[in-house]
Amino acid sequence: MVAPILNDRDMAFWLFEVFDVEQLTRRERYQDHNKESFLAAVELGRKVAEKHFLPIRQKVDTHQPTFDGQRVSMIPEIKPAIEAVNASGLACPSADYDMGGMQLPPIVASAATAYLSAAGSTTLGYTSLTNANCNLIESHGSAEQIAKWVVPMREGRFAGTMAMTEPSAGSSMADLTTSAVKSDDGSYRISGSKIFISGGDHELTENIVHLVLARVKGAPKGIKGISLFIVPKVLVNDDGSLGERNDVHLAGLFHKMGGRGQTSCALSFGERDGAVGYLVGEENKGLRYMFHMMNEARIMVGTSAAVTALTGYQYSLDYAKERPQGRLPSSKDPASAPVNIIKHPDVRRMLLAQKAYAEGAYTLCLFGAQLSDDERTAATQAEREQAHELLDFLTPMIKSWPSEYGPRANSLAIQVLGGHGYINEHPVEMFYRDNRLNAIHEGTYGVQSLDLLARKVPINNMAGYRACVAAIEATIEQAKMHESLQVFAEQLIASLALLQTTTSTLLAAMMEKPIDLALANSVKYLELFGNIVIAWMWLKQGIAAQTGLDATDHQAERDFYLGKLQALRYFFNVELPEIYAWSALLCKLESSAFDMEESWF
Incomplete structure (x- = not known):
């Protein structure tokens, strides 16, 4: 049985019937697009996924990245797959034309990259986190920083990360201790440790650009004293060429239960003289800037969870249609032929629950993508403000509901396959392991619930x-x-x-x-x-x-x-x-x- 990654008819339904994305072509930013170009982008995502990621999906899962103390190694097939994403334009499909993007509406970009996520899981994190890194610097960095760091990231030569979590602080940003000391040349020297940094080290690109939260000497305590810095793995000369290695080092890799295509790293900054870092925006406003990337990452996590639930549902649905086993209670003839398991009411219950969870969750994620566009490109200031307010309020749910119910859907997919569900000859057990990470990524269920009830509900x-x-x-x-x-x-x-x-x-x-x-x-x-x-x-x-x-x-x-x-x-x-x-x-x-x-x- 070969199940499709996702259902193409579903995607067309969401884009053109539920959200009517064709009307977006009336906006100046998207006037070069039409229904055909939107469909072509989605089709491109499917083709790249099927050619480059689907064939290596199981190998990625069974061969985790390793670190020998000097360099990170991973299966060689990952590099050409990531290069194919960059070459296709799908690494930053909603970015401006002059920055190498397709200038697609985010909701269409979400649909196009859904196929990549469904086939490649967290392997797509190398490009998606880079895209989010670029978006932050473009919004809050200087023109010089955009030219020096964003351009090579958009070109696929550099990768990007976000480095927030510390061993002793976890989700408590107020307790971070990574320090920053200003140098005479205006740069800073960064010292500290960060953990669980997705894509924190690898050899897929020439360089890695870390966005690091740190505390400048003398800054206020708590979250009010946090600043944001660009800290590259390799320093870059004024002419754009690579310079010497920065004082950023991989301390070790974490090996996760799923999502094994992307490295998860412990990084050490400033073991010698301090890692060179460049301030983004103003001092002590770093967490506000980082929330630009964090909120984008939260929507990304929710979308990944929904897509993984969708592909697990699709696989178990196709299996149930073809797998004969047992007879209905109404059948009294033991010699009668077994029925395909989709005929059993409890199997239909499990499939319908998966459909309800996965398709409901992905609709919410697409709605969030549309709101993120509306807050920038809607016709009036009032519409843009309304979209921003609604997206900000919904973000805890966009992140949390899919990442809680997505694994539930994947668990049901395993159950539909029965004994075949928990062996790795079928991918549904891998989908569950991959998806279980999303409940923790970018803030746990409990963290998001406190954000919703204690802050988002009463504010303003x-x-x-x-x-x-x-x-x-x-x-x-x-x-x-x-x-x-x-x-x-x-x-x-x-x-x-x-x-x-x-x-x-x-x-x-x-x-x-x-x-x-x-x-x-x-x-x-x-x-x-x-x-x-x-x-x-x-x-x-x-x-x-x-x-x-x-x-x-x-x-x-x-x-x-x-x-x-x-x-x-x-x-x-x-x-x-x-x-x-x-x-x-x-x-x-x-x-x-x-x-x-x-x-x-």
Whole structure:
């Protein structure tokens, strides 16, 4: 059985029916594009994925990078695969033409690179993190820095990373200790250690450009005293040629349960005289700048999780259609032929759950990509500000919901294959291991839940919260125009009322009770809000599906749309009602975990 990486019809549905990306060609930035060029970009992504990444997928998983104390080694097939991505323009598809990009809308770029991610997993991190690194420097760096560092990264000669996490600080940025001392020439000398740096060392490119968070001597304590620096692996001369090796060294590699195509590194800065670094923007504003890359990376993580769930679903679906085993309970003849396992109701349950999780999650990620575009290219300032506010509010959910439910979908894919699911002759067990990393990348579920409830909800008089609710209500009004969707519109209205009650109760508790108690179950609030947001995404898909269904007599198309509507029905009837139990737990400030004493474990 050879399953496709992703379903091409799904991708066309999301781009042209749910999000109507053709209307983006009316914007000046995209006036050179049309539906054909968008489809060509997606097709290019699929072809590069199938030619360069799919054939080496298992080899990448079974041959992790190694470090002999001098250099990093990895299977040789990775380098030409990464070079193919760079040569195709898919390393930075939404970048400006004059920076080597295709100037695609981010939502189309997401679809084009989804095939690469599905086939290559974290191996694509070498290019995607480089792209995010470039985006940050272009937004906050100087013209000289853009010319010196971004141009060679866009060309694929240099790679880029983000170096934040420290051994003793973890997710607590306020506790980082990497230091920076200003030199007479205006550069800085960086000293400290960073861990879990994806793509932190390799020999795929001429140079690696690290974006490093550090604290200038005398800076305020906490996050207010953090600055951001460009710290290259190899120094670059004024004429653009490579100079001497910087004081940046690989201390060791981490070997992860999945995502083995990309190195995960412990880096040491300044073992001798200090690594040369160049300040980005102003001192003590580094974390604000880094959030540009962090938020992009969070959307990237959520998208990776959704895509990995999609490809696992596609594989298990095709397997279930071809694998004969057992008979239905209604069959009384032991001599009758076994049925393909997709005929068994519980297998269909597992497939439908995967479809609901994966397609709902990816729709949310595409919506986030569209908002990231709207905040820069929408017609009016008011529209741009509205998009920024909504994207900022949704980012914890875009990162967290796919990375929590994506592995659940992959676990179900393993279960569909039964005994064949947990052997590496089939890739679904690898998909699960790869996807399990995403729940930790760029902030855990707990970190994101605290960001949502303690910061994103109350900030600016709940402006982000209110913008999100208003956007959901607008979709509800559209859905009411379709008789078949009215019942789901009413369910979502009831869910919003529950959300409001729960949110008001928790915000009051945060004022009246110990803050740690009020936030003790913040993960359940994130999950509650996330389920409502995914229901919203399914209602968006439902509107497009019902519209398509009403307009066609072609049976294959009708089946496609009916499948979307059935997944919507499943999510609203099976998954969404869980929010009522979570709300009850939250509103009574259930404190079992909070009250648990360390000595009782």
